[in-house]
Amino acid sequence: MTLTLKKSSIDSHQELSVKRKHINLFIAGTGAVGGTLTQLVSQLDHSLYELNIIGVCNSKFTQWNPDVDQLLNENRLTEGTPTDWDTIPDKLINNSKGNLVFVDATGSEIVARQYQNLLDHGVHIATPSKRANSFGQDYFDGLIKANNSGRAQYRYETAVGAGLPVISTLKTLLNSGDEITKITGVASGTMTYLFTQLQNGVPFSEAVKKAKEGGYSEPDPRDDLSGEDVARKFLILARTSGYKFERDQIRVDTLVPEKLISLSAEEFLDQLPEYDGHWKSRNAQAMVNNQKLRYIGTFTPEGINVGIEEVKGDSPLGGLKGTDNLIQIYTKRYNSSPIIVQGPGAGREVTAAGVLGDIIDIAEVILD
Template identity: 50%
Template structure:
């Protein structure tokens, strides 16, 4: 008994204490707030402060917490002053989290990298500009020994980008990446199969927080295009947005109307979708919104798949990404799980922080 006890005791891993990193969080919406809660129990990550679009709150050594009323009384946000304060800390010790989805914030990345500040972000904006901008951004990070992690750009908390990077780093070759990378679209089509109308499902997805406030951001397919653009670039493929073929779900006459008018106008499409779903069901098929990267070609759009297939059985906000490589050719590698939600996205951001 004592011998067994000794083995158990000696097999406990020795965990080397990690140096404390300082974290600044831009954006305290659903993901930012959830991340702050998750950071409460991580002594190796010290939150310096956070901001929204108007105010900045510095914690000055206080325990991490977030109170909306405190932030509303805090000083006005000024990016020059925020960056200046972050650069007063030891080079390489600060991590900037961009949880905003703001184009303005994504333009700050080069300056942050030049000061040796690491960046973690769920925002896809910086990585989906021109190929030249992408290359320049990653080069600046490398030259300044600044880490840039964006795992949550694809699949929320699922390990998609890190898996692709690890396969390539180990000498494998990516032949094809395919599947469903939009939790919003999975939800939409699985609800249509249950008999819900297209217009009411889009409205419900918006209410539940699965879709953007203006659902055209999802229905246009742009969200899926951006994710596959990032996957292609991570694979080392040089590609621009205008090279990607995309199948939009937005009726042409509703492309440029006001959001309220758009949601009302969607009712005109209900019968068409009902008919399309019924036709595929008779063939034993369902519709899924998929993407595929083969070689240097990306295609994004609606695909009819067998009801009993892996893609056909997806429900809720599930993502399913298949990686076919030289090593994983006969039996491709599949990553599946929730592709939307503030908890899993914030957890993915936290995992990236802990890597640094």
């Protein structure tokens, strides 16, 4: 028996199979993460979604409908209209048709302050920035309320652990009715990198410079060394777990010498070698005791603590290498043996890929 399909039916099926849904992107920040994300988007050949970059900006310039190939070839944004955060949000809102995702890869407080307005007006957000989620508890609650209301989707998986599924794991546990009782571990790939370099005989100041050049650290490495980066991450973890915390409730040990706090980033890096002897001695003392230095955060409902600890060299935390993170999640159900999420916690590629994953996640919600 021969089955014959009409040509019109075949053509219709093919048309449906290749028709992709459009997602528009505005990428704020064209540096390590934003630039890498732009490249990933340009290379993406997704079977269901077509991503279009309708605008990009850095702290100086903004381009609407940019030439992406030219942007990638030049590897930086050197021209355009002056970046003005008094006008960009309105233009985004006016251009939103329910399929616009705003990506904040800046780490800027000014940019993070735009989130509530954008979400309230239907502009979706995907961000690796920790700024917005570590403002006051009320601001965080407003962002989550906007997401839960269905007005717009808000994704911040990469704000903690780069591309690691930490936030999504917490949400899955909570959605199943579990209760988070403790989170502890290394949540800074930068810190793992620095202490691993130190163990390998690299001077501390040189390790810091290499972390910045490799895109592992924040633009100003003091955001990592001060403990502020880890403090923000654990604040986000605690709030995502359903607890109320403010930043001033967190105890943080800083690695930034007091004399270097008020300097410019360049001056800070220039003078940091003066403290290499201190770190060489501290690392040597730990190794004599078969211990390794790790920068560890711990959250319980009673509080959040962040600082340097010595851990056994043969322990899971002691065995961390490169830019690895290791987060242990204890819950009412997982109370004796925690859930462990481990892997690279810093780097432009894994972070940008994680942001791209959040964008696709948003697309699946709003278009399917």
